Amino acid sequence: MDQWIFWTVVALVGLAIVAASIVVARDRRRQELERGREEAELEAPTDEEGAPAGEAPVIEDRRPEPAPVPEEPLPEPEPEVLEPAVEQPEAPRSRMARLRRRLASSNNALARALADLLSVDQLDEDTWDDFEATLIASDLGVGPTTELTEALRRDFAVDGVSDPAQAKGILRDELVRLVDPTLDRTLNLEKDGDNPAVVLVVGVNGTGKTTTVGKLARVLVAEGKTVMLGAADTFRAAAAEQLATWGERVGVETVRSHEGADPASVAFDAVAKGAEAGVDVVIIDTAGRLHTKTGLMDELGKVKRVVEKKAKVSEVLLVLDATTGQNGMTQARIFGEVVDVTGVVLTKLDGSAKGGIVVQVQRELGVPVKLIGLGEGVDDLAPFDTHGFVAGILGE
Numbered sequence: 001m002d003q004w005i006f007w008t009v010v011a012l013v014g015l016a017i018v019a020a021s022i023v024v025a026r027d028r029r030r031q032e033l034e035r036g037r038e039e040a041e042l043e044a045p046t047d048e049e050g051a052p053a054g055e056a057p058v059i060e061d062r063r064p065e066p067a068p069v070p071e072e073p074l075p076e077p078e079p080e081v082l083e084p085a086v087e088q089p090e091a092p093r094s095r096m097a098r099l100r101r102r103l104a105s106s107n108n109a110l111a112r113a114l115a116d117l118l119s120v121d122q123l124d125e126d127t128w129d130d131f132e133a134t135l136i137a138s139d140l141g142v143g144p145t146t147e148l149t150e151a152l153r154r155d156f157a158v159d160g161v162s163d164p165a166q167a168k169g170i171l172r173d174e175l176v177r178l179v180d181p182t183l184d185r186t187l188n189l190e191k192d193g194d195n196p197a198v199v200l201v202v203g204v205n206g207t208g209k210t211t212t213v214g215k216l217a218r219v220l221v222a223e224g225k226t227v228m229l230g231a232a233d234t235f236r237a238a239a240a241e242q243l244a245t246w247g248e249r250v251g252v253e254t255v256r257s258h259e260g261a262d263p264a265s266v267a268f269d270a271v272a273k274g275a276e277a278g279v280d281v282v283i284i285d286t287a288g289r290l291h292t293k294t295g296l297m298d299e300l301g302k303v304k305r306v307v308e309k310k311a312k313v314s315e316v317l318l319v320l321d322a323t324t325g326q327n328g329m330t331q332a333r334i335f336g337e338v339v340d341v342t343g344v345v346l347t348k349l350d351g352s353a354k355g356g357i358v359v360q361v362q363r364e365l366g367v368p369v370k371l372i373g374l375g376e377g378v379d380d381l382a383p384f385d386t387h388g389f390v391a392g393i394l395g396e
């Protein structure tokens with residue numbers, strides 16, 4: 001009996017242990033499942049409000065669509081800095097040296113004639129005639145040629161001609177005397193009160209007026225002066241265009257009008273605008289071609305008169321083409337009768353052995369050559385210098 005009770009108790013205890021183990025195991029399993037789910041929830045992506053993905057409340061989002069974010073603009077390329085097409089003028093000193101060499105290379109006829117003169121043992125009449133012919137060919141003119149030959153004959157008779165250097169020195173002195181170093185060749189660029197100095201550039205078409213205006217503006221700008229250009233050659237539209245192009249190169253303003261406009265009114269406007277802008281100098285380019293000579297001259301006279309209602313004309317520069325010889329002299333005479341020419345610009349002396357025209361034109365007009373053009377380049381204009389010029393035409 002006691003044994004039966006003992007085994008019954010053992011069996012009950014065993015059953016209780018098994019039941020307890022099952023309960024514990026089931027609890028542990030449930031805890032593990034819950035922990036696993038929490039971890040899964042923590043790792044799952046959530047929406048913007050923090051709700052687990054897929055569990056977001058189904059509320060219609062009525063907020064306006066966010067404006068599309070503009071694409072990041074590509075960096076702008078560095079803007080190209082357009083330097084004004086203004087060129088730096090050559091320094092006057094190197095310009096003079098270069099132009100003198102050019103003069104020498106095209107004007108050594110006189111030097112050759114002198115060498116011929118000195119190469120003969122006996123200076124006879126034929127030799128002197130040849131020498132005179134060379135002077136005439138260089139456009140010195142009959143009067144100056146006779147003067148020069150007589151002076152040389154006299155000097156050579158006194159000093160002899162055995163020393164070529166001395167003979168050349170005598171010829172140089174005589175030429176300098178003819179060209180006349182005492183003439184005042186400075187440009188009158190004095191302002192008229194508050195008004196700018198006015199330079200009127202006249203001459204027959206094709207002599208190089210427009211080119212001279214451009215080159216002169218460049219020289220003046222290089223000297224620190226402020227300049228304005230007036231395109232009073234309204235005869236051809238291309239003339240104003242050509243002048244405006246020069247203005248752009250030099251960095252100065254050009255006052256212009258339409259083809260056929262009244263040249264006097266364009267010139268007046270240029271001076272008025274120049275005065276308003278306070279510039280130092282206004283340079284006016286005029287027409288060189290009209291149907292009649294009288295028409296051209298009347299027009300020039302009017303341009304000058306109208307401009308002078310505003311400001312004094314300080315310089316009237318006559319542009320002559322050195323290669324046209326006696327034709328140029330006729331032009332000089334005609335222009336001289338209509339406008340008071342105050343200075344001559346002799347162009348195209350490069351490639352021309354006609355430097356003698358300087359002497360002729362000065363005598364004819366009674367005014368000095370103030371500038372010379374020795375090429376088509378922008379810096380091929382130089383102030384006239386007697387000694388440099390004579391050295392140039394002697395091929396030195």
Ligand SMILES: Nc1nc2c(ncn2[C@@H]2O[C@H](COP(=O)(O)OP(=O)(O)OP(=O)(O)O)[C@@H](O)[C@H]2O)c(=O)[nH]1
Nearest residue numbers: 205206207208209210211288347348373374375376
């Ligand atoms: N070799 C040389 N050519 C020159 C010189 N000066 C001007 N020229 C040239 O001569 C030509 C005529 O020059 P322009 O300045 O147009 O002459 P312009 O008197 O204004 O002529 P229009 O406008 O027709 O009245 C151009 O081809 C110039 O380049 C110079 O000193 N030497």
